[in-house]
Amino acid sequence: MTGVKVYGLPISTCTSTVMICLHEKQIHFQLLHVDLFNGEHKQPPFLAINPFGQIPALEDCDLTLFESRAITSYIANKHKETGPDLLLQHQTPREEAIVKQWMKVESHHYNPAISRIIHEFFTAHLRGHKPNQHLIDQNLEHLGTVLDVYEKRLGATKYLAGPRYTLADLHHLPCTFYFMKTPWASMINDRPNVKAWWDNISSRPAFLKVIEGMDNFDFGGDNKKK
């Protein structure tokens, strides 16, 4: 895979997800920053790549793709022989189905709750108001029910989809990384199986490579300068 380009920002959770996946597969890529703060993502050149005007997008030779989870699936599928088999495609349709089931759980249950919490907690002041604690509390409650399911599941299997690390785990990394900087990190730390899983997946070299870009984001600063 030569000439791979990722359009996005290293602080963006969805961009980071794609970058982690590329690092897992040891694929060299170029990150092209999209200036969200000046509305570059809503201008015709970027809209030609993603008509919904959202980052990230991937360019691989003459293919352009958007939607981070479609991008990671493409990378995992195209490079199934390199690095970890992130969709368990070398197993039966049953194993692959279980990966996809837990990918949907992340997408439909975990992410809506956790992303609203971190968005509200870290960016409310940029919109000139205090974080809406009611909104945060609602989502913390939902996140708690999801984590209870995870705690039970991760008591039975090392990773969400079974004994192997897959996209179902990988997709949790960026949002959970930010969440661990909020006052509610105990929701992870107080659930032993979830905590062990988090410590494990968050120490993978492919993730450590993208943390620096995520950590550089000063949530209290002037984003336009970034």
Added chain:
Amino acid sequence: MTGVKVYGLPISTCTSTVMICLHEKQIHFQLLHVDLFNGEHKQPPFLAINPFGQIPALEDCDLTLFESRAITSYIANKHKETGPDLLLQHQTPREEAIVKQWMKVESHHYNPAISRIIHEFFTAHLRGHKPNQHLIDQNLEHLGTVLDVYEKRLGATKYLAGPRYTLADLHHLPCTFYFMKTPWASMINDRPNVKAWWDNISSRPAFLKVIEGMDNFDFGGDNKKK
């Protein structure tokens, strides 16, 4: 595939999605009704199948799966040689990636808007109030922007992911079917490419087989009797 069981309700859009997919693949299945109105989905027997307590779920021999879009992907993958190649797995990773991209568009853009509209329009009175028009209007606006993208896309390709019918199209059927019974059906009918696509996909025999169960739902009636 023998002994396939679907847990759900024919009026449920997510259950219907799974049923349409099984019909496309000409797979015989048994539909086991889950009594949502008496909370059967929140009781231990069903929670053992889906810990999130939501329909539908699939049972195929010793495999149980939840999350409708993971179920349809599993069916399409396991039965890729039967009926239409709903994930374009006989093509290159590029074609399969484009299917998945448009599946994510349905899941992350189209569905959140349209499902809120139909839920609010058809079920508000069951909760003892009038439909929240502000909520409907907000989602109609978002749906309009998504349909503008579809109109352009479907001017270039017959189906969302290219020249072939795939899960990216199939997943739109149940929600759009209900939406066409609302006062805002013109949003589909007034966009010529979207209208032609809708007329095409909604006339497929596999979909016609599930319509009866969806149509039998009397939104104004007492659901407990259903």
